[in-house]
Amino acid sequence: xxxxxxxxxxxxxxxxxxxxxxxxxxxxxxxxxxxxxxxxxxxxxxxxxxxxxxxxxxxxxxxxxxxxxxxxxxxxxxxxxxxxxxxxxxxxxxxxxxxxxxxxxxxxxxxxxxxxxxxxxxxxxxxxxxxxxxxxxxxxxxxxxxxxxxxxxxxxxxxxxxxxxxxxxxxxxxxxxxxxxxxxxxxxxxxxxxxxxxxxxxxxxxxxxxxxxxxxxxxxxxxxxxxxxxxxxxxxxxxxxxxxxxxxxxxxxxxxxxxxxxxxxxxxxxxxxxxxxxxxxxxxxxxxxxxxxxxxxxxxxxxxxxxxxxxxxxxxxxxxxxxxxxxxxxxxxxxxxxxxxxxxxxxxxxxxxxxxxxxxxxxxxxxxxxxxxxxxxxxxxxxxxxxxxxxxxxxxxxxxxxxxxxxxxxxxxxxxxxxxxxxxxxxxxxxxxxxxxxxxxxxxxxxxxxxxxxxxxxxx
Amino acid sequence: xxxxxxxxxxxxxxxxxxxxxxxxxxxxxxxxxxxxxxxxxxxxxxxxxxxxxxxxxxxxxxxxxxxxxxxxxxxxxxxxxxxxxxxxxxxxxxxxxxxxxxxxxxxxxxxxxxxxxxxxxxxxxxxxxxxxxxxxxxxxxxxxxxxxxxxxxxxxxxxxxxxxxxxxxxxxxxxxxxxxxxxxxxxxxxxxxxxxxxxxxxxxxxxxxxxxxxxxxxxxxxxxxxxxxxxxxxxxxxxxxxxxxxxxxxxxxxxxxxxxxxxxxxxxxxxxxxxxxxxxxxxxxxxxxxxxxxxxxxxxxxxxxxxxxxxxxxxxxxxxxxxxxxxxxxxxxxxxxxxxxxxxxxxxxxxxxxxxxxxxxxxxxxxxxxxxxxxxxxxxxxxxxxxxxxxxxxxxxxxxxxxxxxxxxxxxxxxxxxxxxxxxxxxxxxxxxxxxxxxxxxxxxxxxxxxxxxxxxxxx
Numbered sequence: 001x002x003x004x005x006x007x008x009x010x011x012x013x014x015x016x017x018x019x020x021x022x023x024x025x026x027x028x029x030x031x032x033x034x035x036x037x038x039x040x041x042x043x044x045x046x047x048x049x050x051x052x053x054x055x056x057x058x059x060x061x062x063x064x065x066x067x068x069x070x071x072x073x074x075x076x077x078x079x080x081x082x083x084x085x086x087x088x089x090x091x092x093x094x095x096x097x098x099x100x101x102x103x104x105x106x107x108x109x110x111x112x113x114x115x116x117x118x119x120x121x122x123x124x125x126x127x128x129x130x131x132x133x134x135x136x137x138x139x140x141x142x143x144x145x146x147x148x149x150x151x152x153x154x155x156x157x158x159x160x161x162x163x164x165x166x167x168x169x170x171x172x173x174x175x176x177x178x179x180x181x182x183x184x185x186x187x188x189x190x191x192x193x194x195x196x197x198x199x200x201x202x203x204x205x206x207x208x209x210x211x212x213x214x215x216x217x218x219x220x221x222x223x224x225x226x227x228x229x230x231x232x233x234x235x236x237x238x239x240x241x242x243x244x245x246x247x248x249x250x251x252x253x254x255x256x257x258x259x260x261x262x263x264x265x266x267x268x269x270x271x272x273x274x275x276x277x278x279x280x281x282x283x284x285x286x287x288x289x290x291x292x293x294x295x296x297x298x299x300x301x302x303x304x305x306x307x308x309x310x311x312x313x314x315x316x317x318x319x320x321x322x323x324x325x326x327x328x329x330x331x332x333x334x335x336x337x338x339x340x341x342x343x344x345x346x347x348x349x350x351x352x353x354x355x356x357x358x359x360x361x362x363x364x365x366x367x368x369x370x371x372x373x374x375x376x377x378x379x380x381x382x383x384x385x386x387x388x389x390x391x392x393x394x395x396x397x398x399x400x401x402x403x404x405x406x407x408x409x410x411x412x413x414x415x416x417x418x419x420x421x422x423x424x425x426x427x428x429x430x431x432x433x434x435x436x437x438x439x440x441x442x443x444x445x446x447x448x449x450x451x452x453x454x455x456x457x458x459x460x
Numbered sequence: 461x462x463x464x465x466x467x468x469x470x471x472x473x474x475x476x477x478x479x480x481x482x483x484x485x486x487x488x489x490x491x492x493x494x495x496x497x498x499x500x501x502x503x504x505x506x507x508x509x510x511x512x513x514x515x516x517x518x519x520x521x522x523x524x525x526x527x528x529x530x531x532x533x534x535x536x537x538x539x540x541x542x543x544x545x546x547x548x549x550x551x552x553x554x555x556x557x558x559x560x561x562x563x564x565x566x567x568x569x570x571x572x573x574x575x576x577x578x579x580x581x582x583x584x585x586x587x588x589x590x591x592x593x594x595x596x597x598x599x600x601x602x603x604x605x606x607x608x609x610x611x612x613x614x615x616x617x618x619x620x621x622x623x624x625x626x627x628x629x630x631x632x633x634x635x636x637x638x639x640x641x642x643x644x645x646x647x648x649x650x651x652x653x654x655x656x657x658x659x660x661x662x663x664x665x666x667x668x669x670x671x672x673x674x675x676x677x678x679x680x681x682x683x684x685x686x687x688x689x690x691x692x693x694x695x696x697x698x699x700x701x702x703x704x705x706x707x708x709x710x711x712x713x714x715x716x717x718x719x720x721x722x723x724x725x726x727x728x729x730x731x732x733x734x735x736x737x738x739x740x741x742x743x744x745x746x747x748x749x750x751x752x753x754x755x756x757x758x759x760x761x762x763x764x765x766x767x768x769x770x771x772x773x774x775x776x777x778x779x780x781x782x783x784x785x786x787x788x789x790x791x792x793x794x795x796x797x798x799x800x801x802x803x804x805x806x807x808x809x810x811x812x813x814x815x816x817x818x819x820x821x822x823x824x825x826x827x828x829x830x831x832x833x834x835x836x837x838x839x840x841x842x843x844x845x846x847x848x849x850x851x852x853x854x855x856x857x858x859x860x861x862x863x864x865x866x867x868x869x870x871x872x873x874x875x876x877x878x879x880x881x882x883x884x885x886x887x888x889x890x891x892x893x894x895x896x897x898x899x900x901x902x903x904x905x906x907x908x909x910x911x912x913x914x915x916x917x918x919x920x
Contacts, residue, residue, distance in 0.1 A: 007474045008540040014467045080468040081552070081843050092541070092615075110570050112845045112880070154840040155552075174634075174885030180892045181839055379641055380614040383541050385572045420572070422882040425634030432640045 008091060010253040012084040017076055020068035022244040023060075024275060024351055025237050027283035031064050032354035033325035036312060041456060044322050052219060052230050052321075056127040060238035067283070069241060071123075078122045078155065082111035083245065087253040088417075092381045094401070101404035103397060104259070105417040106250045106277065107384065112178070113148035115387065115419030116273045117233055120242035121145070124231045125152035134227040135159035139189065139214030141168055141269075142341035142389060143175030144419055145233030150182035163189040163217045167208030168341040172423045189214035196220050196318035208337050211270075211345045216318035234270025235315060235324075235349050243276020250414060251280050261292055261414040263400055267392035268296035268305065268363070269342050271349025277416040278361070285360065294361035295400075296352065297392040299371070300440045302335040304328055304348045305356055305363035307446060311458045313347060323454065326353040329441075332452025336439040338368055339427035340388040346449065366395045367438040372431040374398050375421065387419040388427055468551060470713040472544040477536055480528035482704040483520075484735060484811055485697050487743035491524050492814035493785035496772060501916060504782045512679060512690050512781075516587040520698035527743070529701065531583075538582045538615065542571035543705065547713040548877075552841045554861070561864035563857060564719070565877040566710045566737065567844065572638070573608035575847065575879030576733050577693055580702035581605070584691045585612035594687040595619035599649065599674030601628055601729075602801035602849060603635030604879055605693030610642035623649040623677045627668030628801040632883045649674035656680050656778035668797050671730075671805040676778030694730025695775065695784075695809050703736020710874060711740045721752055723860055725875040727852035728756035728765065728823070729802050731809030737876040738821070745820065754821035755860075756812065757852040759831070760900045762795040764788055764808045765816055765823035767906060771918045773807060783914065786813040789901075792912025796899040798828055799887035800848040806909065826855045827898040832891040834858050835881065847879040848887055 025031070034043035049058040060069060071079075090103040108116035128136050136158055140146030146162040153160040162184050169176060169188040176186045189209050190197040196216035200207065207213075215232070222230035232239060254260065264281055266274035274296050284290050298305055304327045314331040315321040328347040329335075335344040348356075355361050368388075375391035377398070378384070386394060397415040404411050421428065430436040441449075485491070494503035509518040520529060531539075550563040568576035588596050596618055600606030606622040613620040622644050629636060629648040636646045649669045650657040656676035660667065667673075675692070682690035692699060714720065724741055726734035734756050744750050758765055764787045774791040775781040788807040789795075795804040808816075815821050828848075835851035837858070838844070846854060857875040864871050881888065890896040901909075 009474070011471050014469070112839070112843055114882075151843055155843075174882075174889075177885040177889045177892060178845060178882075181836055181845065181888050183840070376641055379572070380643070383572055383611055383615075385638060385641065422574075422634075422638075425637040428641050429634075429637045432637060 004257050006089045006257045009086040009088050010257065011086050012249060012253055014080045016252060017079050017083050018071060018245050018248040020070050021241045022248055022279045022283065023063060023067055023069055023241055024244065024279040024282060025064045026067045027286055028354065029286060030354060030358055032350040035322040035324055038323050038454065051223060054124065054127045054131050054133070054229050056131070057124060057238045060241055061236055072126065075123050075126050082118065084249050085110060087250055090382055093378065096381045097398065097401050097405065099401040099405045100408060100410040101401040102410070102412045103401055104254065104414045106246055107417045108246060109384070109417065109420035113144055113151055114422060115144040115148065116243060116246060117145045117148035118151065119245050120233065120239045120272065121148035121152040123242045125149065125156045125158055128158055128229060128231065129156040133158065133229055135161070136229055136231045137161045137218040137222040138231045138233065139163045139211060139218045141165045141211045141344055142387070143168060143172050143423060144342060146184065146186065147175065147178050149231060150179040150184040153184065154182040160184040161221060162186045163191065163214040165189060165209040165211060165214050165341060167337045171339065171426050175423050189217050191217060194220045196320065200317060204334065207334065210317060210334055212317035212331055215316040216320055219316065219320055234272040235347065237351055239272040240275035240349060240351050243272045244279040246273065246276045246416065247279040247281060250277065259412055262411040263293045263295065263413045265295045265297060265393050265396045265400070265413065265415040267343060267389050267418065268298050268348065268352060269345050269389060271352035273416055273418045275349055275351050282355065282360065295396055296361060296363045297396040298363060298365050299338050299340050299343050299392065300365040300367045300438065301338040302329065302344050303365040304346060306365045309450060309453065310353060310357050311453055312456060313453050315347060324350050326350050327356065328453065329446065330449030330452040333449030338439065339424060340392065342389040343392065364396055366392055369436050369438055371395050372436060384417070385421045386417060387421040388424050390418040393417065464717050466549045466717045469546040469548050470717065471546050472709060472713055474540045476712060477539050477543050478531060478705055478708040480530050481701045482708055482739045482743065483523060483527055483529055483701055484704065484739040484742060485524045486527045487746055488814065489746060490814060490818055492810040495782040495784055498774070498779070498783050498914065511683060514584065514587045514591050514593070514689050516591070517584060517698045520701055521696055532586065535583050535586050542578065544709050545570060547710055550842055553838065556841045557858065557861050557865065559861040559865045560868060560870040561861040562870070562872045563861055564714065564874045566706055566874070567877045568706060569844070569877065569880035573604055573611055574882060575604040575608065576703060576706060577605045577608035578611065579705050580693065580699045580732065581608035581612040583702045585609065585616045585618055588618060588689060588691065589616040593618065593689055596689055596691045597621045597678040597682040598691045598693065599623045599671060599678045601625045601671045601804055602847070603628055603632050603883060604802060606644065606646065607635065607638050609691060610639040610644040613644065614642040620644040621681060622646045623651070623674040625649060625669040625671060625674050625801060627797045631799065631886050635883050649677050651677060654680045656780065660777060664794065667794065670777060670794055672777040672791055675776040676780055679776065679780060694732040695807065697811055699732040700735035700809060700811050703732045704739040706733065706736045706876065707739040707741060710737065719872055721874040722871040723753045723755065723873045725755045725757060725853050725856050725860070725873065727803060727849050727878065728758050728808065728812060729805050729849060731812035733876055733878045735809055735811050742815065742820065755856055756821060756823045757856040758823060758825050759798050759800050759803050759852060760825040760827045760898065761798040762789065762804050763825040764806060766825045769910060769913065770813060770817050771913055772916060773913050775807060784810050786810050787816065788913065789906065790909030790912040793909030798899065799884060800852065802849040803852065824856055826852055829896050829898055831855050832896060844877065845881045846877060847881040848884050850878040853877065
């Protein structure tokens, strides 16, 4: 293919928004192990999962056969309000780094939720409405998922209750107001509104909470009403599926310009943005059609891939969810108050975990101050003020580009810029003031987390 | 022209970014009166203005001959990082209002400054750098102009000192951190760092400040150093000129789809976004080529067009700037702490003032709670969380669309959505909590403001 001159930003037309999601689960030769019912240790049935999740999401969750799954026209109509997202050539960053590498980023922050989260929020709210539900619950860390779901629920006329990780709700008071403006009810977690919350508060008085703990509360609240379901913003296969629009659009846009990535980089918390970004590229790698290097970037303060165990564990702190086979620090692991709230999760998407276990991708852990250094450099060159979560990917992309500078290699790097940092200014203030510190869990702290992994036969 | 189906968002290509700005000043048959030196009451010379502003901006300011002025390639390269901005068809809003009207909006908020302000910030920083200056000063109200200029100065390597209206700096603490992240120094105004600030603090102890007062401080600071100049984010002709990219892109995009606006609406504070949005459309109206209705929307709390006087007045509170012929509430008018900080200015762009005086446009004043009602409705339908300033235009656009619903007219409405409200959540919180109030100046308060207008012959 002849290479056309690449503009700063490549926008596809609205008609080029994918008509089908890409099901990475179907592309994988080695499937990840099934969810288990913790009471029976047997694989969860669709009926069991449907007590917690919307029926159509459960169907997608369990589908490891169909490589492509249709996107309903109603969802595509919503996507057209903010998609396709731009694929940006980072000309200014490249020049500032003086690197021979070409750097591209897929920017998902140009919508009010400020991130890629809206891609799955819209889909899940649509399916909930279609099923005749009245309300949904969820948890949120950084607040971007909660905002995205608030927007989707306002659009489809669903009631929404958001359990927001307490430390995030304190660091980002205005996130709460955005969700309220869209009509959602926001509750800092752990709260005394659920059994799970009360138990955690008793065990860890004064805790800032975690995603795992907020999940427990949201699930408990959802299953207590027949017209309510729980909606999750990451980790699960159907969320990775919805996020595949990121990768599909990126692939089409790059092909239009005759560009093929050598390296694809994304931050990993629950793993859905990364799974979605890499999906179609990874599918081809599994088929032997490319040799792309995939890099998941996690915070050193919550290093589930680089320092976790690949075992069955609960998805939440209160041990009420099904068991998932994944890289985990233990469902009882309490990450320190890193500012990348969206990455403070003890586990990892089973899909991403399986890819990592099979050696199809690698992972790096980076420290907070190095992440903000990259964030500031990126803001001053490329203009966009990135979210702390997204900045993990920026850090790794810059590091790879600097390696190219040393070796003289002209690699093509694609990274996912998942969102903007407009609600993270308290963290930027710490960095600006020079008071930000790095926290890395000690071996003792890790051991304590691992001790919370359920003692079941781990022979899968 | 045959009408093509209109997508949700119309993006022009980067090559379609205008190569020339549209000089509305040259299009006007009746030119606005010149700036006067307050000491001599004679028109300001280029040399006088150049002590305060960059030379090339002064040249543009005084140019009322050339209808088109070239945009330097370096500025266009920066524009490509975030432009063209989308022209959006408000399908969901139309449906929610059940109106026969077609509503379009030009969305300028998809950049880190969160508004259209970057269009002029880039140009002015570029000219300052080209002139060999080391630093610039400015004022900011809502903070969007200060953020925009911080981004531009980081890019061109200029030092920047921002005087931020005190009440805004308190309402929006995180705005300050964004500017700091881009390397700017931010000072709440009035401050004791200038003569002007100290004088205002003495006269109005405890005041929340105003744009006029922050301007005084920034100008005083700039003229005290030969390698520094003052940079203004609105009001002046060259700022309106730079903002004409908004109108030019809008016009091309609408023509592509065979659409012609019947009504064009924008919020007015200093008047630059409105002047830029209407520029090419108004130029054609002056030539008798269209009969578009232009509506400027201002806050009822600071109603310079609808309740002000068309006279010569100072542009700042401390009476150190040249005199401008404009609609004004008096340079001593202290607006109440409305949340639309960007609209708290006592005067109005001389170009917009002259158009209004000639009857080429009309103006409406709207109250704050009605503005936030429109903002929330817009957020829940169109997804985007708008800035309070921009929401003044939304309010008027909704009102016009509802009139169409009554009359059955299928008018085409275009409005400028100048920016996002992510840093305005304290105001949204007041609205969400039901504690927001409306303040409209009494006749007595207006009379007090008018008394500050300089007593000079007002015979132009």
